[in-house]
Amino acid sequence: xxxxxxxxxxxxxxxxxxxxxxxxxxxxxxxxxxxxxxxxxxxxxxxxxxxxxxxxxxxxxxxxxxxxxxxxxxxxxxxxxxxxxxxxxxxxxxxxxxxxxxxxxxxxxxxxxxxxxxxxxxxxxxxxxxxxxxxxxxxxxxxxxxxxxxxxxxxxxxxxxxxxxxxxxxxxxxxxxxxxxxxxxxxxxxxxxxxxxxxxxxxxxxxxxxxxxxxxxxxxxxxxxxxx
DNA sequence: AAGCTCTACAACCGCCCGTCG
DNA sequence: GCGACGGGCGGTTGTAGAGCT
Numbered sequence: 237x238x239x240x241x242x243x244x245x246x247x248x249x250x251x252x253x254x255x256x257x258x259x260x261x262x263x264x265x266x267x268x269x270x271x272x273x274x275x276x277x278x279x280x281x282x283x284x285x286x287x288x289x290x291x292x293x294x295x296x297x298x299x300x301x302x303x304x305x306x307x308x309x310x311x312x313x314x315x316x317x318x319x320x321x322x323x324x325x326x327x328x329x330x331x332x333x334x335x336x337x338x339x340x341x342x343x344x345x346x347x348x349x350x351x352x353x354x355x356x357x358x359x360x361x362x363x364x365x366x367x368x369x370x371x372x373x374x375x376x377x378x379x380x381x382x383x384x385x386x387x388x389x390x391x392x393x394x395x396x397x398x399x400x401x402x403x404x405x406x407x408x409x410x411x412x413x414x415x416x417x418x419x420x421x422x423x424x425x426x427x428x429x430x431x432x433x434x435x436x437x438x439x440x441x442x443x444x445x446x447x448x449x450x451x452x453x454x455x456x457x458x459x460x461x462x463x464x
Numbered sequence: 465a466a467g468c469t470c471t472a473c474a475a476c477c478g479c480c481c482g483t484c485g
Numbered sequence: 486g487c488g489a490c491g492g493g494c495g496g497t498t499g500t501a502g503a504g505c506t
Contacts, residue, residue: 250499251474273491289492290475325494336494337474345472 248282252291256281260288261296294335301333305342313339314347318361 248256263279269292271278272285281288294300305313309331316327324336324343331339343358351358 249476251501271491284476286477286492287475293493294474322495340495341473 247276247284247287249287256283257291257296260292264292264296290337294337299333300335305334305346309334310347310350313343314351314361317343317347317358 259279259281263275263281267278272289274285275281275288276283276285279288283291295302312331313327316330320326322340324340328334328336328339348358351361356363
């Protein structure tokens with residue numbers, strides 16, 4: 237039986253106060269991140285270590301981007317979700333300054349609804365049977381906010397649907413195929429810190445980059461800007 | 465103006481994984 | 486190999502505020 241991460245009787249819950257935020261920020265500035273379990277006591281906070289970690293990562297950390305998601309970010313989230321499923325940390329890793337929690341919330345409150353209104357099942361990104369009348373139907377291709385989505389790409393997910401309980405290994409087998417079909421997505425799935433922005437281009441051989449951009453034909457697509 | 469419903473999002477919870485002794 | 490621990494992740498809940506009746 238493992239110990240609970242903190243003694244719940246002695247911890248505050250709910251919204252963080254300004255004073256608590258300041259204590260946490262000051263402590264981390266002085267001592268750095270880590271040792272979350274012992275941090276609250278050391279920082280003089282009546283909070284669970286996990287709660288401190290979450291607060292820091294999602295809101296207090298420098299360079300955390302707050303506010304509305306841009307169209308390019310939406311586009312990217314949808315594409316990545318189609319590939320990765322609900323692995324928010326991986327998706328957030330490709331969005332500079334965004335956290336998994338924020339991406340997850342945004343998906344659940346905005347993008348799910350948006351896809352459903354377009355007649356797309358947000359769980360598997362398949363076109364549902366009942367496509368709304370205002371949504372033009374393409375033969376074979378569905379336009380997903382700035383990029384055509386090939387049904388062949390979906391096939392892997394149909395065979396291997398990403399379920400809520402899937403772990404990375406389950407769908408990774410699918411990723412390589414998907415990645416090759418979506419050349420505008422860099423699917424280096426090593427997690428990157430939300431900031432500074434990923435510098436994927438740096439390790440990419442120049443010839444390959446040129447080749448990729450010529451394959452894409454449209455190097456100014458919003459999604460691509462995130463990888464530059 | 466009051467009450468109700470809906471929406472967005474901050475925060476919590478439980479589980480899983482990697483590491484270490 | 487095993488268990489404890491710390492950290493991370495994804496699902497879910499709680500709640501404040503907006504919008505509607």
